[in-house]
Each structure stands twice: as C-alpha cells, then as structure tokens.
Amino acid sequence: MSTFTNPLKERLKEAEPLFGLWLSMGSETAAEALAHAGFDWLLIDMEHTPNDSADIVAQLRAIAAAHLPTEPVVRVASNETWLVKHVLDAGARTVMFPSIDSAEDAARAVRLTRYPDVGTPDGERGVAGAVRAAAYGMRRDYLRNANAQIATILQIETAQAVEQVEQIAAVPGVDCLFVGPGDLSASLGHLGDSKHPDVQAAIQRVVAAARAAGVATGIFAMDAAGARQYREMGFNFIALAADVMWLVRATRQALQEARS
Numbered sequence: 503m504s505t506f507t508n509p510l511k512e513r514l515k516e517a518e519p520l521f522g523l524w525l526s527m528g529s530e531t532a533a534e535a536l537a538h539a540g541f542d543w544l545l546i547d548m549e550h551t552p553n554d555s556a557d558i559v560a561q562l563r564a565i566a567a568a569h570l571p572t573e574p575v576v577r578v579a580s581n582e583t584w585l586v587k588h589v590l591d592a593g594a595r596t597v598m599f600p601s602i603d604s605a606e607d608a609a610r611a612v613r614l615t616r617y618p619d620v621g622t623p624d625g626e627r628g629v630a631g632a633v634r635a636a637a638y639g640m641r642r643d644y645l646r647n648a649n650a651q652i653a654t655i656l657q658i659e660t661a662q663a664v665e666q667v668e669q670i671a672a673v674p675g676v677d678c679l680f681v682g683p684g685d686l687s688a689s690l691g692h693l694g695d696s697k698h699p700d701v702q703a704a705i706q707r708v709v710a711a712a713r714a715a716g717v718a719t720g721i722f723a724m725d726a727a728g729a730r731q732y733r734e735m736g737f738n739f740i741a742l743a744a745d746v747m748w749l750v751r752a753t754r755q756a757l758q759e760a761r762s
Contacts, residue, residue: 510573511653514718524744530564537568591633596653605669612675659685671715680720
C-alpha cells in the first residue's frame with residue numbers, strides 16, 4: 503500500500519494562501535459539488551451545525567468522490583477524546599479544535615490526534631485497525647505514518663487565548679492557529695464588531711505569534727474583499743464564508759434582480 507500522506511499539512515508551511523469554505527448544510531451533495539469548485543480545502547463543521555459522525559463520513563466520501571486535491575477538514579464540536587477519535591477513524595486527516603485558551607489546551611489537542619508511540623508516548627488516540635482511515639485494515643502503513651501526517655488546527659477565540667497565544671503557538675505538533683473573529687470580538691467586549699481596533703490588534707498579535715513559531719494562520723472571511731484583506735495581513739489559510747451563506751446571497755440576489 504502507498505504511504506499515508508496529508509498534502510495540506512505540507513502546504514500549510516508555504517506562504518501561498520490556501521482558500522477554503524465552511525460546509526454548514528450537512529449535505530453530502532453540497533460537499534461533493536463544492537469539491538469541484540477548486541477550493542484548497544473544505545471544512546465540515548460539527549460545532550454549529552447538525553452534523554454527527556455519520557454525516558462526517560458521508561461528506562468525507564463525497565469530497566473524495568470528486569477525485570480532486572481539495573482536502574477535507576473537520577471541526578469537532580468539542581475537544582472530547584471520543585469525538586476526536588471518531589473523526590480521525592472516519593478518515594479526517596486535518597482536525598480543527600475550538601476554544602483553545604492555553605498551552606495546556608493546545609498540548610492536549612495534539613495528544614488527542616496521536617497514537618502512543620516512540621516520540622509521542624503521551625498520545626491519547628485509541629487504536630483500531632478496521633476503520634475507514636486505514637482502508638478498513640488494508641492500509642498496513644497507516645499506524646506507522648498517521649502521527650506524522652495528522653494536521654492540528656487550533657482556534658483562537660477568546661481574550662485569554664490571545665494573552666497566551668505565543669505559548670500556544672510554540673506547542674509541538676500545532677500546524678495552524680485559526681482566528682474566530684466573531685467569538686474573539688465578543689470576548690473582547692465588541693460583539694459583532696470585528697473591525698474594532700482592539701479586535702484588530704488581537705488578530706495582529708495572533709499573526710505575529712504564529713509567524714514567530716513557524717506555524718500557519720487561518721481566519722474566517724465573510725466575503726472576497728475580506729479574504730483579500732486578511733491575505734495582506736499575513737493569513738495563509740482563509741475560509742471564504744460558508745456554503746449556506748453563499749446559497750442565500752446568490753439566490754436572494756437573483757430573486758431581487760428577477761423582480762426588479
């Protein structure tokens with residue numbers, strides 16, 4: 503069998519920006535269709551959507567069916583051992599963890615994605631052979647290579663996280679720090695105002711800390727203009743809004759044009 507690899511993990515080290523899209527609709531059809539759109543990655547969200555473990559598998563299969571280099575990412579609903587295990591066993595190679603507030607939180611997130619092994623004796627991922635990630639036992643090299651190929655993305659969403667962002671970024675095994683502008687703005691006392699100077703200063707601090715640690719930085723952009731702005735700020739893992747947002751915008755605009 504071929505060696506298990508995660509191209510996105512390597513591409514996160516490059517300066518060239520990677521553009522993705524949030525999958526919020528829980529639809530494998532939408533996931534498959536959008537995999538043909540040319541995005542570098544698509545994120546299947548479990549935190550703010552009705553996606554469960556079965557939905558994750560269905561959408562991972564749908565994205566793979568496009569036979570294109572779009573890499574699926576899964577954001578878990580919470581940083582629980584069993585949930586992370588389900589997502590990894592389902593075949594996700596890149597996992598996003600919400601609400602990382604400290605270096606301890608970051609280190610635990612990394613441990614949850616690692617099998618106990620030489621170099622990672624504190625890994626907490628349970629071992630099962632006949633899972634989708636290992637081609638149901640046919641990929642014999644999976645256990646040997648999985649630890650090195652899982653990409654770990656941590657969300658920086660609170661004032662506490664920003665205060666400790668340098669320590670979080672320095673944790674071994676962290677591949678990307680992802681800013682959640684909505685929650686960060688609320689935590690800083692500026693709900694709904696991500697343009698506030700305090701929020702922008704916090705975002706700049708995250709970028710600087712990640713750059714110093716040699717890890718990528720990601721963020722959620724509401725539109726193409728916002729994505730370009732974040733690219734200029736130094737972000738290289740940028741979400742171009744979400745499937746349901748584009749669906750509503752495009753159909754509403756078409757309806758308005760038809761009625762005008």
